[in-house]
Amino acid sequence: MSEIKYKVNRLKTTNEIRPLVDKHWAELRTAKERGEKVAWASGPTFIFPYAMGVKCHFMAGYAAYCGGIGAADEVLKVAGQTGDLPETCSYHRLHMGMAEAVKRKIPVNDQAILPIPDLMISGRFCTEMSHYAEGLHRRMNVPVTAVELPMAFEREDLPRVKKFVLRQFKENLIPTLERVFEKKFDYDNLSEIIRNLKEAALLRNQCWEFFKTKPASWTLWDYGVSIAPVFYLMGKPGSTEYYQRLLKELQERREKGIPALAPDGEKYRIYWDGWIPWAFLGKFMRKFTPSGALCICGRYPWEFFPHPERLNPENPVETFVDSFFDEDSPQCFSNKAPKGNVEFISELIEEYSIDGLVMFSSKSCRMWNLSHLDIIDTLNKRHGVPGVVIESDMIDSDMVSDSQIDTRLQALFETIDGRR
């Protein structure tokens, strides 16, 4: 433990996120009361119902929200009581638990409840993302439409994967949405969403620059809670304004010389790999801060539109697919598959002056865990930057072991010290 008393300088703007996301989920929760049809979606497929003015849930966003409001454990408990096994993906269990709570009228936090959808869009980024849609079909008879969204393990596979995904959107998903929601797909509205997304994401990229400064002006945790405006809140009122205010606050910090960590900034600049632990942000912050360690970049946050300048609202479906699968911006290669990860993290280590790597390994979801130990080994040999794996979960507190995490982080900090 450091003799310096480190403390996080909290940003004010991030307090504005909670009302924005509360409003989003409340609108979805009450949609059926207003006679509206509702969709649920995994992967980034929610943008398509959004374009049609249909309220839509987003699987990972909902799980993050439940984790953030402290509702995850009680919903996961319902899943356990209704048959789900504890090692099953916690996002899957969360959805099954919530659906069972609705079906069996089991009381859980009101804010965690959602309407049972008229259509499930199984956007299969992660192979497990399809299972919750299949489960809801079996239990609730909810219609399903599916889109296969493979990550590319080899760069040369990107063109054919991209073509495949585009065809599925155009030939399968959009016609199904038109049939279920009984209206024409609104391409103009999709363009408008992309236009707004581009504006918000360009501002966010300016905010990212404040991670590069030494000391850094903000933390990955601040960044984590700021994801929604460029993702499931995309195109919604307040998204762009949020990033305008965030950017302004970061600029003020720089002018006044206020670092993310008081008194004088971070001792260790840490790369964080994998999911953001939505239900335990405070806990993890408290594990890093006393040692002067600051998480400043990671793969997960970069998943969402790192190159907004390339978004072209005139070709909304194509540009959306390009943002994940284009060879110039291959999020589904460099950000997802291990071979691409190594090159991508390598760049981040140099660009953000990283001292150590923390690989957050979720015990119930392996999407971001793949080949972690070998990736650490490669990067350590290449850059002399050490790394550790910490085992935990995004939202399930039963899978968080404090002493294991503390010991490994301590070992990492000591290794960094030893090499200095």
Place this chain on the structure above:
Amino acid sequence: MEQIVSKFSEVALDPCTYLTDIKEQKQKKIIGCFPMHVPEEIVHAANLLPVVIWRGNEPVTWGHSHVPPYDCGITRSFVDSAVKGDLHFMDGMVFHVRQCLQVGEFPYIMEKNVKPAYQKVLYLSPSYEGEVIKSFVIEDLEEFKKSLENFTGSKIKDESLNNSIDVYNKNRELLGKVYEIRRKKPEILKAKEMMQIVLACMLMPKEDSNKLLEELVLQMEAKTVAPQKDKVRVIPVGCLCQTLQYDILDLIESMGMIIPDDDFYVGSRYFANKVSTSGNPLEALANRYLTKTPLCPTKGVWDVDWGEEIIQKMKDNNAKGIISIIVKYCPPHTCYYPDFKSKMEENGVAEIMIQMEHEMISLESIKTRLQTFVELMGGV
């Protein structure tokens, strides 16, 4: 008959020795195909020896430096064997990375630590509806074929592929016959022998296993066995990708139960559905892969019910109960299991679930649970 069964068992119990020898004997390169959906026929048609990757018998040691303990048994066992050099005879490896997340562990680990001369990733889409899906699967198989052609330096002709499909269909037919006889005379083979026969067929050149199977079928048909009418018939289900510990199968049988059929991958699923021999062979292979039954929870099928399929199998075999075998940390199966169990309950079917890990588990606790299960079914 015992001699043939024993030959199959020998292969299944020590695949590394067998494959090292057979490689020398046949002078063929060996390509490891990670279960469950890599179309081996294409590898076979390239004049290579396709081998289905298996869960080894050794405890995981070096593998701990590469994969976490919360990956499934075959993932950890395969990585362990590969990084230790035990799979030195494998010239190539093929991984269907869209089957489950854990298969995604392999490409980088193998490329970095094992460096096989040939490595290929398949993206075979789940069995969703529509022409887009089917054409992508065919395209993926074409890419696979091309990559093998580049590796061997020889074109794979349709004629070779059709011949390979015939050889594999023959294997499916013969294994089907073995199962058919076993359904009528379940006492004829112990469950572990049946599993070892299927595993051996996954490892041996199909031409060789077909010869042995032909002989086995003849001898099984001729053999008379005393029916054990006091035994309770049960159907084991699950155990995706890998073999079950044979001790568990022995235990089931020692508790007064008998297994006339199964729904294992290293079992009846492996030989289900022949490949059509008319038309484009790659399209025929794609069609087999996209077939939704027997239901595989890795293939994104929501409009066919696994529980109903198994209840029918139970009825067909006059069985009284289901034993679900779940591989610990197998997401496709664990996600499906609650609904499977509900279906059994709704239909009043006796069902018990056993979780298996790569490491030896406490047989005593499984024994107690199986004892209760068999008593509940009104057995011994």
